[in-house]
Amino acid sequence: MQFAIARHGAAELQKFQGKPVLRTGTAHRTLCTLLLGAACSTAFARGLPAQLTIGSRTIPVIVIDGLQFRDLDRDGQLTPYEDWRRSPDVRSADLVSRMTLEEKAGAVMHGNFPEIATERGMSSLGYDPEPLRALVQSKKITSFLTRLAVPPARMAEQNNAAQKLAEGGRLGIPLTVSTDPRHHFLYITGQGSNGAGYSRWPESMGFAALGDVSLVRQFGDIARREYRATGIHQALSPQVDLYTEPRWARGYGGFGSNPQVSRAMASAYVEGFQGGRGGIGQDSVLATIKHWVAYGATENGLDAHNAYGHISRVNARTFKLQIEPFLGGFDASVGAVMPTYSVVDGARVNGKPVEQVGAGFNRQLLTDLLRGRYRFKGIILSDWSITNDCLQRCMAPSAETPQGRAELGMPWGVEGLTRMQRFAMGMNAGIDQFGGVAEPELIVEAVHKGMLSEARLNQSVVRLMTVKFQMGLFENPFVDARDTARTVNPPEVAALALKAQAEAQVLLKDPHKLLPLKPGTRVFARGISAEAILSAGLVPVTNPAQAQVALVRISAPFERLHPYHFFGSRQHEGRLDFRAGDPDLVSVQELSAKVPVIAALFLDRPAVLGGMDTAASTILANFGVSDEALLASVTGRIPPKGKLPFELPSSMAAVEAQDPALPDDSLSPLYRHGAGIMPHH
Known part of the structure; x- marks a missing residue:
């Protein structure tokens, strides 16, 4: 028996399309709970408005008792996962129970939006519709990274077009759109994106220089609104890796070398992006704290994107220091964590040496430490391309055979496994979603071969779908491109960002x-x-x-x-x-x-x-x-x-x-941490 709950009127049973419909007001929660259980009680407790905003292009909208719902599966009825009055947990569990193995496998891929090719490589045009159609409709992928360098209104239009394409899926699952940071100055593939019209702020290191957590929180709140106005839902940030090896190429993306400062900044950043400290809500941008853990403690400052820089070295003391910034994210209920590429040498978890495999394959770091000791319950998203092979052009490129984008692979410590085995090992270690790859067929194969249980796969898909429900994407994944002129970098925000650049x-x-x-x-x-x-x-x-x-x-x-x-x-x-x-x-x-x-x-x-x-x-x-x-x-x-x-x-x-894992430990520095004077007046 299927019921719809309205939040007004006296309790009465009616018929809707031949089905019983329960109309109930606040005074009748007891009856509602008896009939519908937790789904009813949470509908009242969540404090939702009488009607959520519904946005649809091709999916029918059904009306029950005066309320609107998207008929995502197009069956003419209110399927439980379509009912926005139910809790995200209940809706997610119902949805996953209806998904095929292939659809679940697609959900644990976090692909890259294919772009219209240009001579310069970086697209200023938009997404390439036919390759995108294949990824969404054939491979069932529902999460994508955007690297478009286009004005905000164009970004909104392109993300709307992608969401319209996703409406054609059997269950109408909306897309989650992510981005690397695009509010700063450095644009390096895999590390930052060209903001092209978004407000422009100092790098995270500039916020650390100011030491103003309220400003970081305010920046996060502004960036959140700019992202959501343009159809972006997930920030692949903040980076909180300690800057302990001065030669490291990625250090600028974090909040400096001080663990306590980094922890406070991480907390404020997550709070701003997610709209509070209580987790993901309707207006949140899902923050992704990275890179778990000890990424910056790299030998000679060489980076773990590369085969020659994949080792981080720590000891018991320095490993604890490297963890501390992440605690700020956990304090603010961060929704996602991205593990490092690195093989972490010298760390121990529960008294045992950490296995010498990249963190994305390391059960000790992900399940025992992150989920166990630190009780993280959100999404674990791998860094990009960890399941790809690293062959000759990846390991030892030359002038004649340089490494290109097609040769990228970071399978550190598991180079000898097949890609399918890496997917299975990653998920069994704790990964929920794999960044930068689109090979759901290998997840299906791993399940069929008994290397990965469908029950384990379901856990990850439930987490991924729950966040989509929490952000309201199943009700309205579309944005108004005309609104970007008001929301994205208005004059008062531009002035505040300029002030932050100058003062930092x-x-x-x-x-x-x-x-x-x-x-x-x-x-x-x-x-x-x-x-x-x-x-x-x-x-x-x-x-x-x-x-x-x-x-x-x-x-x-x-x-x-x-x-x-x-x-x-x-x-x-x-x-x-x-x-x-x-x-x-x-x-x-x-x-x-x-x-x-x-x-x-x-x-x-x-x-x-x-x-x-x-x-x-x-x-x-x-x-x-x-x-x-x-x-x-x-x-x-x-x-x-x-x-x-x-x-x-x-x-x-x-x-x-100096010790690459220890902050500010070089002999007789020319300028110490905290140096800085005020101009003469």
């Missing part, structure tokens, strides 16, 4: 009190537009000899140690020190012979300043800053307030001697 800068030195520059100061600039100089009330000049001061953008030094690897060709590796002949150092030294130099130093890694500290009169470090925000600080309109979120080592010898 760290003034390391200004002994001659050059800052703030007075209006009308003649400025020779490098890496800053003349228009921005003029707008700031300064006078741009093209000859340093005519200038009163030079303002020069410079970056922390780096090397390309592995130019034929896909990520090695993109990541900043190797040395951190300015050396004789380095273009930035030469430029500043030559200018300093003619005019005082203000060096605007981008610290994506902790630079060893050496001669730069002598050559530049003033050093203003940043973690992502526009010309306008930089000049707002230089002129004193928005003074810098940041403090270093990590130390700056004094030499490469000190870097090489």
Whole structure:
């Protein structure tokens, strides 16, 4: 017997399409509970409005007792999972009981949206509809990462088109759309996306420099609204890995080297993105805290995206430090966790050494530690491509045979297994969903061969579907593209983001009190537009000899140690020190012979300043800053307030001697963690 519950009117039994319909008001909860059990009581307890917003393109909408529901399975009746008055847990369990093995296997894939190809590779057009149709309708995939670099209105339109395609599925399961961070400055495949119209803030390291958890929470709240307005539901962030190895290419994505600061920032970030500390709700963006765990404790700072950098080394003390930032996410009920690629060497769980396989295959790290000790109940999403093979072009590419996107694979510690065996091992270890792959047939094969139980698969699919229900996607996965103009980066948000960029800068030195520059100061600039100089009330000049001061953008030094690897060709590796002949150092030294130099130093890694500290009169470090925000600080309109979120080592010898898993432990750092001064007024 199937009932519909209305939240108004006196209790009475009626007929709807030949089925009994229960109409009940608040005074009749006892009768409702007797008839419907938990589904009824939770409908009242959840405090839902009398009618949720329904959005549909091709799925019929049915009306029961004056309330609207999407008829997702198109049977003309209110199937339990279609009833938004039931709890997400009840709806998810009902839905999964109706799914085929193939549909469940598709649900545990988190694919990449196929893009319309362009000569430059990055699409500015949209999703490629026919490959997407095959992924959604044939492979039954219901979660996708978007890397589109398009304006917000276009993003909304493209995600709406993808959701309309998903409506054609047998059960009408909506898509979950995820993104790498797109509110910052660094755009590296697999690490960040071009925001193209979203509000622009400093990198996470800039928030750490400010140490303002309320600002992080406010940023998360703004980003949440911008994402949801454009049809994005999951953030593949925050990254909370401790920056303990200064050479590491991914450190800038976290909140610095201090475990307590990182924990507080992680908590505020999750709270902002998810809309509170109580878990996922109707307006949430699912936050994904990463990378569990010890990703940053990598040998020589080499990154685990690459075969040559897949080992992280810890001991009992440093492993505990590496875990602490994640506790902030757990404090805020984070909805998803992404394990590291790394093989974690030296850790122990429940007194036993951790198996030497990547974290995505490691039951000790995922089930025993994450779910057991820390009681995490959300989604565990693998990092991208862990089940792919890593063959010759992946392990040892060359100039003649460089590694391309097609050769990406990170199966560290399980290279000898087949892809099907890796899927089974990952799920049995605790993975709920696999990032960047679209091979549900291998999950089906693993179940048929008895390597993976369907009961285990069901656990993951229930978790994945529950979040979709919690976010209201089954009722309305569509957005109004016209609303993006009001919601995404309105003037008041742009001003707040600009202020954060400016204040997050760290003034390391200004002994001659050059800052703030007075209006009308003649400025020779490098890496800053003349228009921005003029707008700031300064006078741009093209000859340093005519200038009163030079303002020069410079970056922390780096090397390309592995130019034929896909990520090695993109990541900043190797040395951190300015050396004789380095273009930035030469430029500043030559200018300093003619005019005082203000060096605007981008610290994506902790630079060893050496001669730069002598050559530049003033050093203003940043973690992502526009010309306008930089000049707002230089002129004193928005003074810098940041403090270093990590130390700056004094030499490469000190870097090489430090423990890669221990924060701020180099010998005699030039600038210590927390360094930073205020401009003279």
